[in-house]
Structures are given as C-alpha cells and as structure tokens.
Amino acid sequence: MKVFQFWQTHGAETARLLSQHVGLVMISTLVAIAIGVPVGVAAARRPRIGGPLAAAANVIQTVPSLALFGFLLPMPLLGGVGARTALVALVLYALLPLIRTTAAGLRSIDPAILEAADAMGMTGRERLFQVELPLALPSIIAGIRVATVFGVGTVTIAAAIGAGGLGEYIYRGLSMVDSTVILAGAIPVALLALLADGALLIVERVLRRPASARPLAVIVAVAAAALLIAVGAAAAWPRGPRIVIGSKNFTEQVLLGELMAQTIERFAGLPVDRRLNLGGTFICDRALRGGDVDLYVEYSGTALTAIFKQPVERDSAAVLGSIRTAYADTGITMLDPLGFNNTFAILVRGDVARARQLTKLSQLPAHAPGWRAGFGYEFIEREDGFRGLAATYGLTFLEPPRVMDLTLIYRALADGQVDVIAGDATAGLIDAMHLVALDDDRHYFPPYDAVPLVRTATLLRHPEIGQALKRLAGRVDAAAMRRMNFAVDGNHRDPGVVVREFLDGIQK
C-alpha cells in the first residue's frame, strides 16, 4: 500500500521514468527491426553472408547486460553515460531474435507459393515485399515480441549508466534499502513486460489466422504502437543544451546531485538534466571526463587515492591542493568544499558521552578497556582503519572488535550490544539513534571533504554556474548532511523536497 502512496507523491517523476522506459524500448526495438529484418532476409537467402551475422548476434546475446554496458562505456561514439549507450546495447540484444525469426519465417514459406510468385513475373523485390514478408510477418512479430520483453528488462539495468527509466527506482531503492521504492520501479516494469508480451501476442495470433477481420486489428495495433513511440520518444529525446548533473548511487550522493541541480536551477536559471544514481566512482569520473556529465560531487580523499592513485594523506588542505591541481590538468575545475567531511566517525551512545563528558577520541583510551567495539569488515582491513586508529590513540578494548554488517551496526550500538562503533560521519542514523561522534583530534582519518567538480569548459560557457554554487561553499555541515540523509533514509521523504527545504533554509 505504501507503494501507492509513493506513486501519488511522485506522480510526475514516475510518469517521466515510465515514458523514458517505454521510449528506450520502442526506439531500440525499431532500430533493431530496421537492422535485424534485412539481415534476417540475407540470412535466409544467402546463408554465407547471413550466417556469420546471425552467429555474431548469437554471441552478443550471451554477454550479460552489465558487462556489455561496461564494455560500451569507454567506446567513442557508441559509448558514454546515458541513453545512447543503453540504446546501442538494447539494439544489439534485440538483433538475434529478429534475425532468427525473420529467417525462419522466410524459410517456412511453401515453395509452391514462391514458384507461383516467380512465374507471375514478380521481380525479387516485388516477391519479397508482396509475398515473402507478409507471410513471414507473424514469425517476425514473434521475434519483435521476444526482443521487446527482453528490452523492458534490460532497460532496468541501463539505469546504472544513467539511461533513466524505471530502473532508477530499483537502484534508488536498493541503495536506500527501501523495498517500497524498489517495488515502485519493479511493479511497473513487470506490468510493462506483461503488457508488451500480451499485446504483441494478440497481434501475432491475429496475423497467423488469415481472417477478414485482420486489417482492423493490425491498424489498431500499429496505431497504439505509434502512439506509445511518440510519447516515449518525446520523453526520451534530449532537448536543447542542458547542464547534466551526475551522482553516485547512494542516498547522500543523490541528495548532493539534487542540491547541485536545484541550486543551478534556482540561482543560475539554467535547465538541468539529472543523471543521478550513476553507479560508482569510476563511472562518474569517466562520465565527467568524457563530457557526458558536466558536474558531480566527489570526496577529496576518494579523488586522491581512487582516481589519482596517490598514497593516503591526512592533511585536509594538502589533499584539496593536490587534487585541485590534478583536476585542473584534465580540464576539470574543483569548486570550494561544501563544508562537511564524510569520513569515518567513531560513535558512542549520547547518554554515555554526556555522563562521562566524552567529546574527543583522545579521551577514549580511558574508557576503552571496559568497552566492546563493533566494526565493519572493511574498517578492520583498511589501511586507514582500525589498526592505525588503535596505534594512534593507544586503544585496547575488553575483547577483540566484533565484525558486523554496516546496516546493523548502528542498531547494535543503540541497543547496547557494543559500546563503540565506526560509522559514517554523515549517516542519518547518528541523530536518529541519539549517537555522538567523537572528534578525531589527532587527525588520524584522511579527509573526505565533499567538493563539486565541474567541467572547466562548462564553467567558461556558463560562469553563472560558478556564481550559483559559490553560495553553497561551507554551508553544508555534517549535521545538515546527516539531517538530509535521515530525512530520506529514515523518514522515506523525497530527496527533491528535502533539498528544497534545505535551500530555503540557507537562503534566509
């Protein structure tokens, strides 16, 4: 039932994603028909030419879609982040069923009919269009049906590379661990697949039965398809130059993407395209360098180690300085930090902290010998994780730290199963569960300052973007980020609304 509420409050967005989804499937299927049917004809007539093509399509079919997207991403012309790559992949997938059914449909025609067509004096083209293709049509429609249903599913995965469509809800729901949002995407996808399958099955059945009522049904089906194509294409086709904003695929990043987008819309007055939920750091970085995305928010420490492959550095200003230069060399401008540092946070329960007047990590060794700690697996293993922390502050706990799942670790602390955990400095649950983050007063953790990255070319073309985003410099502190994260993750509110309220607040 929550799903219906979600749709009610996200009506416009759901409609947009749905029509994007339909548009992508329609366009890719049409292109695949335009390529696949002629190849199918060639395969039926001249197996020497058509055979290898059909075999190639067969091989493509076996490549998992995520792998194919990953393979296409760095390719010039075909690749990049967004609908184009998705379309290329969808077309490649749709080819095989179309080639196969077209060839099979043509081969199954009674030879006497073909002999009659030749003896009537039909040219090859006349025979193909007046006799062979009409007779192979039901079989071709069967291929279109398979390709379409497959496409509806594959588009879902294409949301990972910024193609849009209902997959966005599924990815968003997965990153928010919110089954309502997952269902809000998954249910329409399933219905869409069933609908496409059913409708095309009816067309196929009608065509297989050569009755006099046929033309009407075909006209109705074609008209319906044309309408869907028009709606979908109108929604999926890019309009005019827009500032494209990307984000990685977790709540905070979606919020930051939304924050960039609304700030530019509000203060620079430019139209914006949101390509949020774009998978991980690698994809966002690629997209920014390739020009598919004009701007996204990165974390300084991540940029230093993951993108520029430099060793860990603990001084915040030094990190910002070195990545600013490194980015400038690749045509990307790093703007001023937003004001929060999304690093590891060592957390304790609020009542405990107050009772013992605990605010800094350097005070922790006095209490640690009587406490139990719970850490995520990654924190125990990482170079900048537990071992270095224990050495820097001289920590020993009652027992070796427990390894816990990150989603459960906050609850474990709040319930008193453990007394200290390593969490995420901007996790919404910190406030919701009345936890307190201890100040890293010896600067052990490397900095992960949030910084907007903009393509320099875009900034030169639209200097007003820089002006608009300047308003955010230093205005988003960890507490504000935690509140927004919690509003989305904890209270299941819409990121767009949460960001609007935040902007209203800082404008005053």
Next chain:
Amino acid sequence: MIEFDNVSCARGSTLVLRDFTLGVTEGQVVALVGRSGAGKSTALKLINRMLEPDRGRVVVDGRDTREWDATALRRRTGYMLQEVGLFPHMTVSRNVAVVPSLLGWDGLRIAARTRDLLELVGLPATRFAGRFPHELSGGQRQRVGVARALAADPPVVLMDEPFGALDPVTRSELHGVVRRIQAAVRKTMVLVTHDMREAFALADRIGVLQDGQLVACETPAGLERSEHAEVRALLDASAR
C-alpha cells in the same frame, strides 16, 4: 508461337530433356504427357524462362527466351501449377489481380477484369471476391488459379498438372471451364499431365515424353493408333 529447337536441359547432374523439338502454333492447345520424371515440367518452365536450355534454343514469339527479359516474358505468360500456389494472405480477387497490378493497370480496369474472370470460372464475384484461399474447396482454388493465369490476358498459358489432385467430377467440370474459355478467347496453351484422358479432353495435339525425349507427337486420333510401347502403356493406364 512457341518453338523448341533441339533443346537439352540438365537439372543437377541428370539430363532431363534430350534433343527436344516441338512447335506450338498460335491458338493451339498442346498437351505433354508422360510418367513422373519424363521431363514434362522442365519443358514447360523453359517457355517462360523459369529455366534455360543447356543446348538448343526455345523461341517464343520469334525471340529466343534468353533474349527476353524474364520478368516481361513471365507477365505475358499465364501460369498455373498443381499446388495452385495461391497467396494465402490475399483475397481471391487480389490473387487474381496480381499480374495486372504488376503491369500497372488502373484500379477500375483491374476490378472489372477480376469480376469478369471470376464469373468465367464459375465463382460469382459477389460471393467469392473477398474470401481467402483457405476458405475455398480444392476445386474452387483451382478455378481461382485458372482465373489468375488468364488475368492479364496473356497470349500464352502454361498449365502444370493443373487438375491432378481433384476428384473426377470436379476435374471434368474444370475441363469444361477450360474448353469454354478456349472457345471464347483462343489462347496458345501448353498443358502438362500424366493423365491421358485429360490430354484427350483438352488438347489439339499431344506430345508423349519418355526419359526426356519426345517419342510421339500426334493429334488425339493419331495417337490412339500409335504402336509405340510407351504410348500404349499410358493409354492402357488411363483406360482402366
């Protein structure tokens, strides 16, 4: 009108027609009779250049078939075969209208012609024009086949075992149809059949083929007096 001049023709590695010579004059109906594999259908397909001779030549209207444009030649040659080969996705009237449309006749002329032909073969257009082939009986389909072969008023009509699969009553009805048409419009017809009775019913002259060679070519009356073993065998088979 049609002349075979010492024609040999191979299909694959076997020679199916050997030194075949035959002339068909305008308005004549010639039947080619023989067992399966005797080369009858091959001879027929040489006339509209569905096949080309390996040796010798086939002349239609004074021109070697290899000099004819195959498409043009076929459009002025009516053709019907045993399986009829009606187009299952087209109505009866559209099936009949195929060659006239290919020739670019205007719609009114095609409609009138189709109507007339359906009447001629005994399928009133009001009842049959809009039906599909699968809604017809075997005999009705053959009638449509006849109408389709005659649609563009071709000077030459070729029939390959046209009525072989029909019951005797329907077959003789269709023979009547063909004779009626022949009396009205005098086409040059070449008919292939393994049934001597059909040949006697329709043909002015009958050619008998055996292993790719023409062993007799006579009027029906002349053929009945023939002493050739193959001719006798065929006559005896159809007398039973």
